Structure formats: C-alpha cells, structure tokens
Amino acid sequence: MTTEHNARVLDAKIPDGPIQEKWDKYRFDTKLVNPSNRRKYDIIVVGTGLAGAGAAATLGEQGYNVKAFTYNDSSRRAHSIGAQGGINAAKNYPNDNDSIFRLFYDTVKGGDYRSREANVYRLAQVSNEIIDQTVAQGAPYAREYGGLLDNRSFGGAQVSRTFYARGQTGQQLLLTAYQALARQVAAGTVELFTRTEMLDVVVKDGRAVGIVTRDLITGEIGSHSAHAVVLATGGYSNVYFLSTNAMNCNGTAIWRAYRKGALFASPSFTQIHPTCIPVGDEFQSKLVLMSESLRNDGRIWVPKEAGDDRPPNDIPEEGRDYYLERMYPAFGNLVPRDVASRAAMRMVQSGHGVGPLKNGVYLDFADAIGRLGRKTIEDRYGNLFEMYERITDENPYEVPMRIYPAPHYTMGGLWVDYNLETTIPGLFAAGEANFSDHGANRLGASALMQGLADGYFVLPATISSYLANWLNVPPVPTDDPEFVEAEQELKDRIDKFLSINGTHTVDYFHRKLGKVMIDECGMSRSREGLEKALEQIAEIKRDFWSDLRVLGTAESLNQSLERAGRVADFLELGELMVRDALDREESCGGHFRVEHVTDEGEAKRDDENFAFVSAWEWTGEDSPPIRHKEPLEFEYVPLSQRSYK
Amino acid sequence: MDVTLRVWRQPDSASEGGFATYEAKGVSEDASFFEMLDMVNERLNDSGEEPIAFDSDCREGICGTCGVMIDGHPHGPQRGTATCQLHMRKFKDGDTIVIEPWRAEAFRVVRDLVVDRSPFDKIIQAGGYISVNVGAAQDANETLIPRPAAEASMDAAACIGCAACVAACPNGAANLFTAAKIAHLGLLPQGQPERYLRTVAMVETMEDYFGSCRNYGECETACPKSISIDVIAWMNRDYVAAQWKNFRKQGQQV
Numbered sequence A: 001m002t003t004e005h006n007a008r009v010l011d012a013k014i015p016d017g018p019i020q021e022k023w024d025k026y027r028f029d030t031k032l033v034n035p036s037n038r039r040k041y042d043i044i045v046v047g048t049g050l051a052g053a054g055a056a057a058t059l060g061e062q063g064y065n066v067k068a069f070t071y072n073d074s075s076r077r078a079h080s081i082g083a084q085g086g087i088n089a090a091k092n093y094p095n096d097n098d099s100i101f102r103l104f105y106d107t108v109k110g111g112d113y114r115s116r117e118a119n120v121y122r123l124a125q126v127s128n129e130i131i132d133q134t135v136a137q138g139a140p141y142a143r144e145y146g147g148l149l150d151n152r153s154f155g156g157a158q159v160s161r162t163f164y165a166r167g168q169t170g171q172q173l174l175l176t177a178y179q180a181l182a183r184q185v186a187a188g189t190v191e192l193f194t195r196t197e198m199l200d201v202v203v204k205d206g207r208a209v210g211i212v213t214r215d216l217i218t219g220e221i222g223s224h225s226a227h228a229v230v231l232a233t234g235g236y237s238n239v240y241f242l243s244t245n246a247m248n249c250n251g252t253a254i255w256r257a258y259r260k261g262a263l264f265a266s267p268s269f270t271q272i273h274p275t276c277i278p279v280g281d282e283f284q285s286k287l288v289l290m291s292e293s294l295r296n297d298g299r300i301w302v303p304k305e306a307g308d309d310r311p312p313n314d315i316p317e318e319g320r321d322y323y324l325e326r327m328y329p330a331f332g333n334l335v336p337r338d339v340a341s342r343a344a345m346r347m348v349q350s351g352h353g354v355g356p357l358k359n360g361v362y363l364d365f366a367d368a369i370g371r372l373g374r375k376t377i378e379d380r381y382g383n384l385f386e387m388y389e390r391i392t393d394e395n396p397y398e399v400p401m402r403i404y405p406a407p408h409y410t411m412g413g414l415w416v417d418y419n420l421e422t423t424i425p426g427l428f429a430a431g432e433a434n435f436s437d438h439g440a441n442r443l444g445a446s447a448l449m450q451g452l453a454d455g456y457f458v459l460p461a462t463i464s465s466y467l468a469n470w471l472n473v474p475p476v477p478t479d480d481p482e483f484v485e486a487e488q489e490l491k492d493r494i495d496k497f498l499s500i501n502g503t504h505t506v507d508y509f510h511r512k513l514g515k516v517m518i519d520e521c522g523m524s525r526s527r528e529g530l531e532k533a534l535e536q537i538a539e540i541k542r543d544f545w546s547d548l549r550v551l552g553t554a555e556s557l558n559q560s561l562e563r564a565g566r567v568a569d570f571l572e573l574g575e576l577m578v579r580d581a582l583d584r585e586e587s588c589g590g591h592f593r594v595e596h597v598t599d600e601g602e603a604k605r606d607d608e609n610f611a612f613v614s615a616w617e618w619t620g621e622d623s624p625p626i627r628h629k630e631p632l633e634f635e636y637v638p639l640s641q642r643s644y645k
Numbered sequence B: 001m002d003v004t005l006r007v008w009r010q011p012d013s014a015s016e017g018g019f020a021t022y023e024a025k026g027v028s029e030d031a032s033f034f035e036m037l038d039m040v041n042e043r044l045n046d047s048g049e050e051p052i053a054f055d056s057d058c059r060e061g062i063c064g065t066c067g068v069m070i071d072g073h074p075h076g077p078q079r080g081t082a083t084c085q086l087h088m089r090k091f092k093d094g095d096t097i098v099i100e101p102w103r104a105e106a107f108r109v110v111r112d113l114v115v116d117r118s119p120f121d122k123i124i125q126a127g128g129y130i131s132v133n134v135g136a137a138q139d140a141n142e143t144l145i146p147r148p149a150a151e152a153s154m155d156a157a158a159c160i161g162c163a164a165c166v167a168a169c170p171n172g173a174a175n176l177f178t179a180a181k182i183a184h185l186g187l188l189p190q191g192q193p194e195r196y197l198r199t200v201a202m203v204e205t206m207e208d209y210f211g212s213c214r215n216y217g218e219c220e221t222a223c224p225k226s227i228s229i230d231v232i233a234w235m236n237r238d239y240v241a242a243q244w245k246n247f248r249k250q251g252q253q254v
Helices: A022-029 A035-040 A050-062 A100-110 A117-136 A169-187 A252-259 A292-296 A323-327 A337-352 A366-372 A374-392 A447-470 A481-500 A506-521 A527-547 A559-583 B033-046 B118-125 B147-157 B164-168 B175-186 B195-209 B218-222 B230-249
Strands: A042-046 A065-069 A190-193 A196-204 A207-215 A221-225 A228-231 A270-276 A299-303 A361-364 A401-410 A427-429 A612-617 A626-631 B003-009 B018-024 B096-100 B108-111 B114-116
Touching: A022 A117, A042 A050, A042 A207, A050 A065, A050 A169, A050 A190, A050 A447, A065 A196, A100 A117, A117 A447, A169 A190, A169 A447, A169 B118, A169 B147, A196 A221, A196 A252, A196 A481, A207 A228, A207 A481, A221 A481, A228 A252, A228 A447, A252 A427, A252 A559, A270 A292, A270 A337, A292 A374, A299 A323, A299 A337, A323 A337, A337 A361, A337 A401, A366 A374, A427 A447, A481 A527, A481 A559, A506 A527, A506 A559, A506 B033, A527 A559, A559 A612, B018 B033, B118 B175, B118 B195, B147 B175, B164 B175, B164 B218, B175 B195, B175 B218, B175 B230, B195 B230
Parallel strands: A042 A065, A042 A228, A065 A190, A228 A427, B003 B096
Antiparallel strands: A196 A207, A207 A221, A270 A401, A299 A361, A361 A401, A612 A626, B003 B018, B108 B114
16 A cells, blocks of 8 residues: 655654763754744744643743633643643652653653653653652642652552642643743643634745634634644544543544644554543443553453453452453553553453443452552542542442453554654644654653643744744734635535534444444554454445535534534544555554554564554545555664563 | 433523423432533434533532532532532432522523633732742742641642622622632741732722621531631731731731
C-alpha cells in the first residue's frame, strides 16, 4: 500500500550536541521576538486542556495576542480534568536514585523504543519546572506532615517520582492552567471563545493562516486568522466509541489538519488501560477508569477453571490463578499497562472471565485489608471505592472489584518536529494531539507531564522561531478566498448531514465503528482481522453517508449535528489506524500483532526494519495515503527487549 | 424498568419552554441516568422528534459539565453525586421523573436542559488565581505547607463548577462556588499576597450576577463534592477583614 518511491525521510530538526545540552543550545540559537514586538502577533490556540490553556496563558503572559477556543461551555472542562493518578517529575525528593536521565530512560524504554530521544530528554528536563510552577499557582498537592511534597511510586516505576493531589491530580492541574488563562483573559491578552468548535484549518501559500469555526449555540460559521495556529485538541480514543475519554473528545481538529497536508504519525499506537470497570450493557456510553494506583495493593486473579460460576469469595485459594504474579514474578501486578492489558484479554478469551458478562478479571483487596487494615485502604483509595460502588452497586471492601482494559490514550497524533511544528509551516501541535514523546506505550503519570511541558515550557519557547519570520506582516484577512472557500465547504458539509434523512442516529454508526476498531485494531491485531476491518469500515462509511438521520437545523444548538461531523472524521481516522497497524509488521508497546511474538508470547519488535516513526500523508478521497518515515536513532538508551519477568 | 419522564423542552433562549412527556421503557437498572436519556434520545430521533439537548462530558463526576434538576433536586436524589454518576437503580419501576434545567436568574436557558453558566468564569477572571508567570517559580519544596492546610485547601479545590449550589439556592446565590475558590487559594501560603484583593474582587463580581446568601444551606446539600458551607464563613470573614486590611496597606484611613 505504501508507494515507496514517493515516500520521504523526515527531518525532525533535532539540535546538534550531547543530549543534555540540546535544549539549552536550541534556546540560545533560536530566533527571538522582542517583547515590544510581540503584541504585533496574533496566535490561535485550539483546545483548553493542559497543553492548550497552558500555551494560551503563557503566550499571553509573554505579550502576544492570543485567541483561545473550546467547544465546552467553559475552559475548565477539558478532559485533562479526568486524570486521576498523578504527574511525574525527576525531582528525586525521596532520594531513591531518580534523575532526569532515569526519567528519560524509563520513558524511552516504556515507549518500547518508538519515540524520539531528544524530545523525551527535554520532557524529563522540564518536568521539574512543572512541579515548581504548579505549586506556585496553588495546586494543592499531597504533603507530608513536615510540609514537604509527598511522592508515590506509580505504574510500575521503581522510584517514587509521582506527585499527586488525592485521586484528582488532573483536575487540580487543569484548574491551575484554567486560572492562569482566566488571569490573561482579564488582562486582555487572551480572547476566549467558548462553545466554539474549530472545524477546519485554513492554509494559504503552504502555511497555516487561520481556522474556521462553528458557534455551537447560534450555528454561525466564522473565520479567524492569525500568524500561527496551535492545535492542542487531545487524543482520539473515542474512535472506539467506548473509551475512558469524555463524550465530546474527538479527532476532528487533527483530522482536518491532516486533510490539509499535516502528516499523521503512528495512528495505530493507542493505549488500552488495564484497570477500568467492564462494560455493563449495550447502552453503555463510556468506560470509567479506576486509577492504576489500585494495582499497588490489589491482586489480580481469575478462577483457575474456565467457566467457574461461583461467587469470588466462595472460590478457595487453590482455585484462583493470580496470573500476573505467576507470569511476571519480578513485577507481578505492577507490569506496564500494555502487558497487563493483554494478559487480562487472554484470560477472558480463554473463558476465565468473571462477572455477569464474563468480561472482567478480579482485582482483590482482601489480602491488603488483612495486612494493613481497612482504615489504611480507605485512606488510600476511599474515593475510588466509592465511585466503584456507585457504578456497580458492589462493595469492593467485601467483594473483589471487577476490571477490564479499555481504550484510554492515543500515543499517535500529528507528526511534529523538535519545534512542535507540523509539516504545515505555522501549524503547531501540543499535548496528546501530537505524537512525540510516548512512543508505542505511555507510562502512567506522564500525560499530565507532557501536556504541561508542551503548554508551559516548550511551545512558548519554540514558536518564536517561526513568528520571527513574519514581523510586520499582517495576518491574512478573513475575506481572503481561502477562508471564503473553507467556510463554504463547511456549510456544504453541514447541509449534507442534515439532508441525508436516513434511518439511523449518529451513535448507531459510531457504535458499529467502535466494535470493529476494538475487535480488530484494539489490544491485539492480525493481518486477517485488519484486512477485514478495512472492508467493514468502508461499508459503515457508505451506510453513514446514505442512511444517517440528523434532525433539527444548522442555526441552533444541535448536538446530533456536532456528533455527525466528529463521527464522519472518526470513520476516516479509523481507516488510517487500521492501515498503519497493517503496515507495521512488528509488535511494539500497545501495537500487538499476533504474527509477531516471542517464544513466550510477548510483543516482538523488529528494530532492523521498523525503528522509525510512520508519518502518513493524505492524498485525496479516493487514493491511498503515503507513508513517510522518520528514522529513530537510539544513542543514549540501548535497544533491548523489554522484560518484566 | 419503565419510567415516565416529564422533560423541560425549550428551543432557545428567546422562546417559551414547557414540559413534554416521554415513556422510557425497558431501562436497565444498571444504566446511568444519562444513558437512560441517550436511549430516549435515540428513540426520539428514530421517531422524527429532535433529541433532548443536555450537557454532559466526562461522565465520571469530575468535569462539572453536567447537571439537571431531577424532581426538584439538583443532580437528583443521591447525595454527593453528580447527575452523570447517578444510576437508574435509585429509581423505582413506574416512577415519574421530572427533569428541568438549572433555574437561576443568572443562568439563561440555551436550549432544553442546557444553560449558560458563563458568569462563573467571570468570577474566576476577577481574581480566582495566583499571579505567577510561567518561569518565575521557586523550587517547589521551598514553600512548606502544613498538611492540614493542604488538606483543607484541597477540600475546597474539589469544586467542579457545576453550579448545583446556585440551582439549589432559593436566592440563586453563588456563595459556595465563590467561597470554595477563595478558600482554596487563601488557605495556602502562595495565595497570601493577593488574598484580600482577590476576595474583594471576586465577591463584588459575584454580586453583579447572583443573589444574596441567606444561610439556607441548600447549596451544601446539593453539592456533588460535598463542599462545606464553612468556606462561606471563611469568605465573609476575609471580605470584612479586607475592608480595612487593603486600606491600611495602602496607607489610607478607614
């Protein structure tokens, strides 16, 4: 499918020199914009999560004119708010041999060697500044009695480098970014557009010059122009319909950018989180995460005998298979997410699943309660246990929790160079929307770190190298033919959704797509299944465009219409994910191809042929995309097979 | 289970609204409240009637996007629970459930169950932050914070900005929301330099939009994060103290 002769080798513009010095050297060498000239620049930031709100606030503080956009009713709602566990940093406050180099090393290795060393090192470097900054902004992190910050070990790390605010770290960090943004809105440096959805990027003479939006209340289509556009619009796990993402999370912004020429990197690298509440029934609308920290004290097991229907507390010790402890004695229940997820999947597939739908495994706290007492467990996980009980009506202090993996995070995203610039000049991508730092698997407590690193520290430092070229050049006016045409295309698309007048809701098609994606392009992928998925998606897409029914008008709040656009884009994005998964003939991190396994059944990388980032180029509705390559070099973290035995 | 819904329908802010009745049949007890509404909406769409508009995003009780009045109670019958975490097992087969948007002078109904809560953002913009530019912070452990202060601050910071407190208040006051932010920041050492200026600015902006607090306490009962009205006492004390502290600091007579 890849037309090799058209494929390019991409230049990530990584600065020269030892990895420890690259970021400092970059910041010295880069072009700057004088403080008194910054007000001459307009910058658009789409999305107000950690990366978007962080970037918009920081650019405002620096003196640029910023326009920030969110489809939510307030910039405090972005789904960064859902992160529970914590945020990593290389502070080494606990004195357990952590360092910037170790955080960098763990992240590259945990990502199964499919990320860019220079970016990951920079991430580890700024991690410490993030903690300083967010404490100064008033994030109420957990403290020890002496008043110092508390740390915990998280997600299988062998050091305690995770800072946390109860089980609500994402909420507290998003609120500090939201408040920093509110301060700039009050100062007049940032103009905030709520309930406004970006629906296209406008490109003129090969560079990004603005966006087209829809006001979700009045339906008005509008254009905004700027010197640069930053997309910080999050990930695309909702392609699976059921995921831990919020209901409105979508891939439209990055997909529209892809269709305008930005390359899309590693679309098939998605993370399935091991500890979520299993699906209950067909009307289930989303999956709820139970923090990974639960694996610190809970033991995971299934009945030894397939189909054992006894209630869990009636199954004696010898009838239980603590399969993670059995298979991975060194790491036990704390193996990385991709490994834990696949093991649970195999247990359910082999008939050992538990619960009414036989679609879960037990996470049992009986031992921990016996050892530490109920009070300690309540202090550690009380709010999570309560949430579990509210949803399932079962008391986890008495009956083991049931858990199962669920789509959670997407490592793939728009391809960006060291500047966080996409292949469209002037178009930048930050946070989960880009692909850069997590390779094929993200470690726990690293998403918040990357979102704030990009938003607060990296993007505000790199964007000036682009802006400096456009001093005293006014933004392209929004009556330019490129804007007018983009607006017209959008209006036509909306009219199309409203005029199909078929028989099925948007969710009907979304659910069908999600089923294909989770079955064939989820935790485990095969050539046969992926090829079948391509056909199935094409069929769903055909039906969607001929049998969709969206009622109401374009000139009012119309939530079905909003979803129709998002699902139309998911149908195309899902297809690209499948193509990428087919193309990558190896297993790595979250991408597990059944044809490529070690003798022990674990993921088997092919470094000789696949140590590169796949970056896909849109070539039109009816022609297959072209896969370009960014070769990955590992100078500081030697390539090795991950082993958690 | 089967339930009957009486749902507020209103095409937009300018139009009049009214109740419509829908039968929701065959609802699973394990469905969440919004999954029940999703199901009703699918059926409405199939029968050619526009679905009911309602706000909801994370469905984990943390983003604060959702919230409707259920039988006159913000977020429904279960204490400490946002609407998205409410499950149908809290209702009985055959129940009639009345669903309305937040009712408050400050919140315009946008459509059906969706309201405009932007005055909350205005209150935060008036001073609900600590002024520290990115890059200007000292090492995180140089600020010692006694654990009880950090915990109390976190209790207040847990506010999700859903506005159930306003909907619950007979006066449509936003004191619990405003005070939660003032207490979150005012309890921390980092929040001290702006403490009194912040309090005055936020309280006065709040009063531009919302009614007055009469200590009914309905807000605390309705709060899905069970934030205590103690924070309102804290805010009131700081507001009074600010009247002279700010003046004295500026060298003026009271």
